Amino acid sequence: MLRPSLVLAVALAASACSAAPAGALEVQTAARSESLPVARLAELPQVEVRVGDRRYAGPLLREALLVAGIPAGFDVEVVGADGYKQTVNAATVGRDDVIVALGLPPGEGPLRLVVPGSPGLSVKQVVALRATPAAATL
Numbered sequence: 001m002l003r004p005s006l007v008l009a010v011a012l013a014a015s016a017c018s019a020a021p022a023g024a025l026e027v028q029t030a031a032r033s034e035s036l037p038v039a040r041l042a043e044l045p046q047v048e049v050r051v052g053d054r055r056y057a058g059p060l061l062r063e064a065l066l067v068a069g070i071p072a073g074f075d076v077e078v079v080g081a082d083g084y085k086q087t088v089n090a091a092t093v094g095r096d097d098v099i100v101a102l103g104l105p106p107g108e109g110p111l112r113l114v115v116p117g118s119p120g121l122s123v124k125q126v127v128a129l130r131a132t133p134a135a136a137t138l
Contacts (some may be wrong), residue, residue: 027068
């Protein structure tokens, strides 16, 4: 017998996987949702970053958000195909080395959030970005 929490987790993962068409990234706010095709991400200026001995290339996260109509000042919850989530604060979103990596092998991509120096924030097989206004700091 499946536990209700496991059933919910599987349903959420399936929902996240189907949120955007294949080859697209779903970018959401409380008010709207936009599907951003991988081909459109590939048209943006590409930045290369290194993490250890690996090199990744793709557009800056903040540029991908701008294309989807999300201005600076938003925290972003990044969702992987398996339902794994990480929240990236607005300051990190604005960095010059935080990218949505493209051209990755199937187990890692097609999209991956790469945050050099913060491997815990990196998310493989990204399917959705959920933007919320940045939390106020005291």
